[in-house]
Amino acid sequence: MVLHLDMDYFFAQVEERENPRFKGVPLVVGADPKKGKGRGVVSTCNYEARKFGIHSGMAISKAYEACPEAIYLPVNMELYSRVSENIFRIIEKVSEKYEKVSLDEAYIDLSGLAENYKQAERIGCDLKKLIFKKEKLTCSVGIGENKMIAKIASEEDKPDGLKVVKAGDALKFISQKSIREIPGIGPKTEKKLEIILEKSGLKIKDLRAISKKQLVDVLGKRGEEIYKNVRGEDDSEIDLKTKTKSIGKEITFDQDTLDPEKIISTFKNLSQRVAGMAKTEERPIKTVVVTCRFENFNTYSRQVSFKPRKPTKGLIYKKGAKLLLKLLAKKLKPVRLLGIRVIFDESDKE
Numbered sequence: 001m002v003l004h005l006d007m008d009y010f011f012a013q014v015e016e017r018e019n020p021r022f023k024g025v026p027l028v029v030g031a032d033p034k035k036g037k038g039r040g041v042v043s044t045c046n047y048e049a050r051k052f053g054i055h056s057g058m059a060i061s062k063a064y065e066a067c068p069e070a071i072y073l074p075v076n077m078e079l080y081s082r083v084s085e086n087i088f089r090i091i092e093k094v095s096e097k098y099e100k101v102s103l104d105e106a107y108i109d110l111s112g113l114a115e116n117y118k119q120a121e122r123i124g125c126d127l128k129k130l131i132f133k134k135e136k137l138t139c140s141v142g143i144g145e146n147k148m149i150a151k152i153a154s155e156e157d158k159p160d161g162l163k164v165v166k167a168g169d170a171l172k173f174i175s176q177k178s179i180r181e182i183p184g185i186g187p188k189t190e191k192k193l194e195i196i197l198e199k200s201g202l203k204i205k206d207l208r209a210i211s212k213k214q215l216v217d218v219l220g221k222r223g224e225e226i227y228k229n230v231r232g233e234d235d236s237e238i239d240l241k242t243k244t245k246s247i248g249k250e251i252t253f254d255q256d257t258l259d260p261e262k263i264i265s266t267f268k269n270l271s272q273r274v275a276g277m278a279k280t281e282e283r284p285i286k287t288v289v290v291t292c293r294f295e296n297f298n299t300y301s302r303q304v305s306f307k308p309r310k311p312t313k314g315l316i317y318k319k320g321a322k323l324l325l326k327l328l329a330k331k332l333k334p335v336r337l338l339g340i341r342v343i344f345d346e347s348d349k350e
């Protein structure tokens with residue numbers, strides 16, 4: 001049995017806690033909207049802001065258009081990290097066997113802790129109470145026989161939800177859900193599957209009509225997993241390593257630019273910052289990923305892997321710049337956002 005815990009609208013909820021006057025009014029955490037001329041995106045928003053159609057990942061200018069009277073706050077990562085650490089300390093008290101997915105999301109392995117769903121529900125309930133008592137924040141919990149079911153269950157009664165899906169009910173539970181609820185199915189995969197089935201708004205049950213071979217033909221190896229997922233199965237394991245897998249930084253320009261000097265100096269600066277952060281991990285890196293978003297919002301990523309090496313500024317910049325130049329030469333469009341990320345070597349894992 002697996003428990004999935006997800007803090008509700010995390011960044012925005014923390015801001016509400018720090019400043020109760022933000023409660024009950026639309027609150028958006030993300031880039032500066034600059035009266036509609038702002039760049040960058042929404043990180044998180046509260047439920048009042050969602051009523052205006054605002055959501056994570058949306059361009060901040062669009063959010064402003066939808067609700068200029070909302071309160072807009074910059075991302076205060078230092079604060080959220082601190083709160084996150086406290087939450088994980090509470091999780092650790094419940095179980096050491098957990099996977100940290102992000103600052104506000106974790107899977108907890110309940111095997112050995114709960115013998116049945118009733119006990120599991122009790123653990124979920126206690127965990128929610130504990131977090132609320134110590135941090136004054138709500139979260140949503142889902143419990144299921146595997147990670148996927150637990151994750152979909154945690155979405156069910158958000159915010160402040162607790163949903164238990166027993167093994168026998170799992171298939172029925174997921175059938176009518178949108179296929180986008182399967183972790184890893186994004187808009188692109190959804191499109192491809194809609195083309196196969198000549199239908200939009202696909203439900204998980206619809207995908208059971210596609211053969212394994214067909215799924216693999218279209219989606220590659222991932223198709224095999226999805227074939228299982230839509231049948232309620234998921235054999236991915238809870239990843240107990242809490243080591244950081246990758247570190248990256250990105251920046252949105254104040255204005256789209258094709259100025260080579262500006263692009264290169266910004267990229268150098270990003271590489272340096274990523275190298276600085278990566279060094280503290282004291283582990284070799286094996287991959288550099290460069291992301292570039294152009295004025296039309298099309299976003300491209302390119303990556304290169306190599307024999308594991310120390311994350312020096314020179315290495316990251318050299319590998320990254322090559323990728324970036326190739327991308328720019330091909331697209332030749334003003335750049336909106338630049339990002340660089342390094343992935344650590346994990347071959348040394350125990």
Ligand SMILES: [Mg+2]
Nearest residue numbers: 006007008104
């Ligand atoms: Mg969350």
